Amino acid sequence: FVKRLLDDDTLEELEDELIAADLGPAVAERIITKFRETSFGQNVTSEEIRATLAHEISHVLEPVAVPFTPDPEKKPHVVLVVGVNGTGKTTTIGKMAHQYRQEGKSVTLVAGDTFRAAAVEQLQVWGERVGAPVIAGKQGGDAAGLAYDGLKRATEEKTDVLLVDTAGRLHNKNALMEELAKIIRVMKKFDDTAPHSVLLVLDATTGQNAIEQVRVFQELVNVSGLIVTKLDGSARGGIVVALAEKFKLPVHMVGVGEKAEDLRPFSAQDYARGLVGEAATP
Amino acid sequence: MSKVFEGLSRGGKLSESDVSEAMREVRLAMLEADVALPVVRSFVKNVKERAVGGEVLDDVSPGQAVAKIVNDALIEALGGAGVVPLNLSAPAPIPFLMVGLQGAGKTTTSGKLALRLAGRDRKKVLLASLDVQRPAAQLQLQQLAEQVGQQTEGRVTSLAIVDGQQPVEIARRAMETGRREGYDVVVLDTAGRLAIDEALMDEVRQVRDATSPAETLLVVDAMTGQDAVNTAQAFKDQIGITGVVMSRMDGDARGGAALSMKAVTGAPIKFTGSGEKVSALEEFHPERVAGRILGL
Numbered sequence A: 001f002v003k004r005l006l007d008d009d010t011l012e013e014l015e016d017e018l019i020a021a022d023l024g025p026a027v028a029e030r031i032i033t034k035f036r037e038t039s040f041g042q043n044v045t046s047e048e049i050r051a052t053l054a055h056e057i058s059h060v061l062e063p064v065a066v067p068f069t070p071d072p073e074k075k076p077h078v079v080l081v082v083g084v085n086g087t088g089k090t091t092t093i094g095k096m097a098h099q100y101r102q103e104g105k106s107v108t109l110v111a112g113d114t115f116r117a118a119a120v121e122q123l124q125v126w127g128e129r130v131g132a133p134v135i136a137g138k139q140g141g142d143a144a145g146l147a148y149d150g151l152k153r154a155t156e157e158k159t160d161v162l163l164v165d166t167a168g169r170l171h172n173k174n175a176l177m178e179e180l181a182k183i184i185r186v187m188k189k190f191d192d193t194a195p196h197s198v199l200l201v202l203d204a205t206t207g208q209n210a211i212e213q214v215r216v217f218q219e220l221v222n223v224s225g226l227i228v229t230k231l232d233g234s235a236r237g238g239i240v241v242a243l244a245e246k247f248k249l250p251v252h253m254v255g256v257g258e259k260a261e262d263l264r265p266f267s268a269q270d271y272a273r274g275l276v277g278e279a280a281t282p
Numbered sequence B: 001m002s003k004v005f006e007g008l009s010r011g012g013k014l015s016e017s018d019v020s021e022a023m024r025e026v027r028l029a030m031l032e033a034d035v036a037l038p039v040v041r042s043f044v045k046n047v048k049e050r051a052v053g054g055e056v057l058d059d060v061s062p063g064q065a066v067a068k069i070v071n072d073a074l075i076e077a078l079g080g081a082g083v084v085p086l087n088l089s090a091p092a093p094i095p096f097l098m099v100g101l102q103g104a105g106k107t108t109t110s111g112k113l114a115l116r117l118a119g120r121d122r123k124k125v126l127l128a129s130l131d132v133q134r135p136a137a138q139l140q141l142q143q144l145a146e147q148v149g150q151q152t153e154g155r156v157t158s159l160a161i162v163d164g165q166q167p168v169e170i171a172r173r174a175m176e177t178g179r180r181e182g183y184d185v186v187v188l189d190t191a192g193r194l195a196i197d198e199a200l201m202d203e204v205r206q207v208r209d210a211t212s213p214a215e216t217l218l219v220v221d222a223m224t225g226q227d228a229v230n231t232a233q234a235f236k237d238q239i240g241i242t243g244v245v246m247s248r249m250d251g252d253a254r255g256g257a258a259l260s261m262k263a264v265t266g267a268p269i270k271f272t273g274s275g276e277k278v279s280a281l282e283e284f285h286p287e288r289v290a291g292r293i294l295g296l
């Protein structure tokens, strides 16, 4: 490999690469400043530069790399899945259900998106695919009531995991966010510890707006962890570094495709490597 | 952002340092707004060249002068004033092809376009889903068509779903049905696909070749980050784009992806989506989006 000096020009190039990976200009600058302190002036190969930079970034991500495991004591462990429109909530529920079914757990799904055309049918297809019953009501019906019914039934049947789908909603729409808070309130009438997890699904293609998404969803519905989807695309998902710095919320899983198996635990190292353009281990 | 412009020193002509300082802030604002880095670079370079040495009128501060140059340049880069209408001049049935990444808003936008065409323009519109990937995708479009049909005295319908048919076959059947049943427009909604998915990009190319769309509309989420350039480039190179629709402008994203899209594809941004309802489609107004991108 060609050795090169880690000089100002190289550092600027690296900073630009981080910006182009969606870390945002401020976070990219911070990371490069830190990197400069430790590695400036060394004569290293570009492979080494990337590896060291990935290492630096994985320090930021390490604390939020928390695997997601449903609590076996809870029957069911209730997971509410939320996020803005089209990020991959329903698909991720299908993938999670698939994983838990593979592990021999019983899973029930709640078709809480009663708004979007064919949202119920979409989840029903997933339910059939993975072998999980789907609690569904009618289009335009009350999602909170449905979640309550699902929780009641899953409790009676001692189901291991209850995954509640919700309609996509933009965080700046108060009425829609209030509906989400209502789903939680109504579930608590049956079990005041529910939901045990509130997972916010983010699209890796999203830029700086993801920060506002996390801030508002966390404030209004107490998000417990994040899932990042669509990492199989060309988007690098660098906003997760900014999110890790700012909110310190666990990042549980990443979506890497549209099929049932395309869900992976979040790995700080792999993610950091992907960000600096090193192939992550598949 | 507006503070920066006020801070510039007064004088007859805009000096290099006045402009450079302001443009550093403009660069940052644009990056924060998710304009893609290469697009930011060339924008900043162009505006600098245009601004340095420019006369400052007596009644405006140098800051205001730069701000105006930046804003004007941005509006121009977004396509300039005036709306670029849909191409409805092809012989009926006119095919429209909807493409984009997964979850961008293609199916919903197809429904919105149908409502607009059937309502304002009193066209008879056939909606056809070529999405054999996503569960219940065809049903989603069918339900949207029913909804829009009710609002337009039945001028919008969806192509009957035939299980097992592949996208190119569905597209051909849609065009035949359109011809036979006297439709004015056939909207071909496709499955979401990654720009790097060669097989699926090839498939949509085949659909294009089989139907020769009058419009190929790339639907893009307004929250998109830096990857906008990759998406724009790939769809432009591999399929060819005649227009862009920015969805989810009802969010609070600054929407810099709009500029990236225009810069890379050269295609006009024709519409913005402003909600989940089928009525939530607006013509694109560059001057509104320019201010939003700059955070002014």
Ligand SMILES: Nc1nc2c(ncn2[C@@H]2O[C@H](COP(=O)(O)OP(=O)(O)OP(=O)(O)O)[C@@H](O)[C@H]2O)c(=O)[nH]1
Pocket (backbone or CB within 6 Å): A083, A084, A085, A086, A087, A088, A089, A090, A091, A092, A113, A116, A119, A166, A167, A168, A169, A201, A229, A230, A231, A232, A233, A254, A255, A256, A257, A258, A262, B102, B103, B134, B192, B194
């Ligand atoms: N390539 C890729 N596509 C994905 C991934 N996850 C979801 N998708 C696709 O993204 C699109 C939207 O996914 P959905 O699961 O319907 O998203 P959603 O958040 O439920 O959408 P709404 O309910 O409409 O808000 C679909 O085409 C999915 O197949 C992923 O990890 N990679």
Ligand SMILES: Nc1nc2c(ncn2[C@@H]2O[C@H](COP(=O)(O)OP(=O)(O)OP(=O)(O)O)[C@@H](O)[C@H]2O)c(=O)[nH]1
Pocket (backbone or CB within 6 Å): A085, A086, A116, A168, A170, B100, B101, B102, B103, B104, B105, B106, B107, B108, B109, B131, B134, B137, B190, B191, B192, B193, B219, B246, B247, B248, B249, B250, B251, B272, B273, B274, B275, B276, B280
């Ligand atoms: N708030 C808002 N939501 C929108 C807008 N356009 C689409 N959506 C929502 O975004 C989500 C995804 O929309 P779809 O039309 O299913 O997206 P798609 O591109 O067809 O998705 P795939 O076919 O899976 O690739 C749905 O929840 C829509 O209701 C918009 O302009 N504003």
Ligand SMILES: [K+]
Pocket (backbone or CB within 6 Å): A230, A231, A232, A233, A234, A235, A236, A237, A274
């Ligand atoms: K990626």
Ligand SMILES: [Mg+2]
Pocket (backbone or CB within 6 Å): A089, A090, A091, A113, A119, A165, A166, A167, A168
């Ligand atoms: Mg959904």
Ligand SMILES: [Mg+2]
Pocket (backbone or CB within 6 Å): B106, B107, B108, B131, B137, B189, B190, B191, B192
């Ligand atoms: Mg679709």
